Amino acid sequence: MRFGRRADPAAPLHVWAALGLLAPLLWALAMPLTFLWQSLPAWRHQGLDLVAGAQWFYRAERFGAASMIFGTAAVSLIAIALAAPLGLAAAVSVHSCLRGRAGLMVKALMELLAGVPSVVYGLLGVMMLRTWMYGLLQPLDPISGDSLLTAGVLLAVMILPTLATLADDVLRSADARPALAARGLGLTRSETLFSVTLPGAARGLWAAVLIALGRALGETIAVFLVVGRQDNQPLRLSSLIEPGQTLTSKLGGSEIHIAAGDSLHWSALMALAVILLAISLLTTFLGLRLAGRRP
Amino acid sequence: MTPRRFRHVRQRLAFGLLFLGFALALVPLVWVIGSVLRLGLPGLDPEFLLTPMSGGGTAGGVAGQIQGTLILLATAFVLCAPCALATALWIGALAPAGGRVRVVGEHGLHILNAMPSILFGLFVMFVWVRTWGFGKSWLAGGAALAMMMLPTTTLAVLERFRSTPGEQLDAAAGLGFSRARVVTAVMLPRAWIGLVTGSLLGLARAAGETAPILFTAVIFSGAGFPDGVRESPVLALPYHIFVMAQDVHHPDAAARIWSSALLLVLIGSLLSLAVFPLRLRLYASNPGF
Numbered sequence: 001m002r003f004g005r006r007a008d009p010a011a012p013l014h015v016w017a018a019l020g021l022l023a024p025l026l027w028a029l030a031m032p033l034t035f036l037w038q039s040l041p042a043w044r045h046q047g048l049d050l051v052a053g054a055q056w057f058y059r060a061e062r063f064g065a066a067s068m069i070f071g072t073a074a075v076s077l078i079a080i081a082l083a084a085p086l087g088l089a090a091a092v093s094v095h096s097c098l099r100g101r102a103g104l105m106v107k108a109l110m111e112l113l114a115g116v117p118s119v120v121y122g123l124l125g126v127m128m129l130r131t132w133m134y135g136l137l138q139p140l141d142p143i144s145g146d147s148l149l150t151a152g153v154l155l156a157v158m159i160l161p162t163l164a165t166l167a168d169d170v171l172r173s174a175d176a177r178p179a180l181a182a183r184g185l186g187l188t189r190s191e192t193l194f195s196v197t198l199p200g201a202a203r204g205l206w207a208a209v210l211i212a213l214g215r216a217l218g219e220t221i222a223v224f225l226v227v228g229r230q231d232n233q234p235l236r237l238s239s240l241i242e243p244g245q246t247l248t249s250k251l252g253g254s255e256i257h258i259a260a261g262d263s264l265h266w267s268a269l270m271a272l273a274v275i276l277l278a279i280s281l282l283t284t285f286l287g288l289r290l291a292g293r294r295p
Numbered sequence: 296m297t298p299r300r301f302r303h304v305r306q307r308l309a310f311g312l313l314f315l316g317f318a319l320a321l322v323p324l325v326w327v328i329g330s331v332l333r334l335g336l337p338g339l340d341p342e343f344l345l346t347p348m349s350g351g352g353t354a355g356g357v358a359g360q361i362q363g364t365l366i367l368l369a370t371a372f373v374l375c376a377p378c379a380l381a382t383a384l385w386i387g388a389l390a391p392a393g394g395r396v397r398v399v400g401e402h403g404l405h406i407l408n409a410m411p412s413i414l415f416g417l418f419v420m421f422v423w424v425r426t427w428g429f430g431k432s433w434l435a436g437g438a439a440l441a442m443m444m445l446p447t448t449t450l451a452v453l454e455r456f457r458s459t460p461g462e463q464l465d466a467a468a469g470l471g472f473s474r475a476r477v478v479t480a481v482m483l484p485r486a487w488i489g490l491v492t493g494s495l496l497g498l499a500r501a502a503g504e505t506a507p508i509l510f511t512a513v514i515f516s517g518a519g520f521p522d523g524v525r526e527s528p529v530l531a532l533p534y535h536i537f538v539m540a541q542d543v544h545h546p547d548a549a550a551r552i553w554s555s556a557l558l559l560v561l562i563g564s565l566l567s568l569a570v571f572p573l574r575l576r577l578y579a580s581n582p583g584f
Contacts, residue, residue, distance in 0.1 A: 119536045190306040
């Protein structure tokens, strides 16, 4: 009886842990719900045109996000198309030719670059890249150096080290035995690489690409500085070399302050947040599935 | 061509292409680091770090911005660490092994980790700044950054829990410890190092983030050390660069922006290089971390 009554010194742990868990749990649930709730008036006002419509004139209460979705898709696809081959090539080269200390040095360098803040990339974009792009595109007579293409190229530079280091992680943690066996069977190093190592790591590498894509989709600051922030660009290929708008550059811009006094306008911006959240969720979800963590 | 010769040539070709890709990948990286160093290093001296900005960014240094960034980071750390520890305790120690809480919890963390940071800023702006009437405040900005750091820190602690030696757990169970007692006696002491390194990793990212603090905490000039919570914005290094990059065309300002950028890169890299070995270990159990 006396033993049974003696308090377990660790018993309050559950209580403390539950209290500490409350804040993150509430936040994780409240964030998407708040965006949804705040965006309801806009969905009611505009219906599916909110996603499919390409006209955004807030004074006329017309809210269509299609050209911003187009902008986000264009910018991040350009980024991934440029960064994926180079990043994967870099990771595979490092993996197959640099062992031990040298490999770790390169890895640390990639980590370092992956940690460069996006505003610094934005600064490089403003000060240098957009001038170069303007000069490069002279034959096409662009309006300015700020364009979806410039933003895409800048994002490519930004996600390149992230992609390379993620891909390197995948290769590093892959099972080395099949490759050894293949070498033992007389396959050359490149044959081993292309018919054993890479197919074995393919899912992980795709996951790395998707995670890098997710980072490009959600980037605000670097894109904001060089994308031009021009609403309602038409959904066609030639818009790529013109100033455009993405979901994030719209959400990071001054319209948030303009919308403070207008609940429908605010609601439409919250709908953009919902769309961005959904795109990001989808990408991450796919990436996690590919990485072998089945949700 | 003999088959053997063919395979040899093919090998050369394959690696040639790979190295070409690698070399091309190095070009933008050299551009980034080279530019920031070349343009930022000349102006980065003690005076720049210790004097406050004047003349709208064309004179003086960034002392105020450094102070503001440190306030935001310290706030984020204080808010994030206990929550991360508690979350990790539930997901990694108290919930039954292999159960639903663990699976859902870890996925949730990975998904939060990949969330666009502007969304944290918007959420905190709606709740703290507007609904609760805080206005722009260092506390709100710290909260937004804490949200961003939480998954990173929690996953680092979880990793420590996961690598607890089985012998220690068996020994504790053999002594007749309750589950909670096993956690406090065996697992919790392991958590601290994960908490510290995970927090550093998170802070390295948070230090350079602009989007979460854009609407919640920062102004460009005119904020000193905050003397309250409501309507008490701060200056911050990333926001300083963000505004200067858009608006300031004065040549004296340009040199100062580059030095600020270099400073920000240095802060971030110091924090992340400090925990580089952990980052390597973390990956083993968190693909895509």
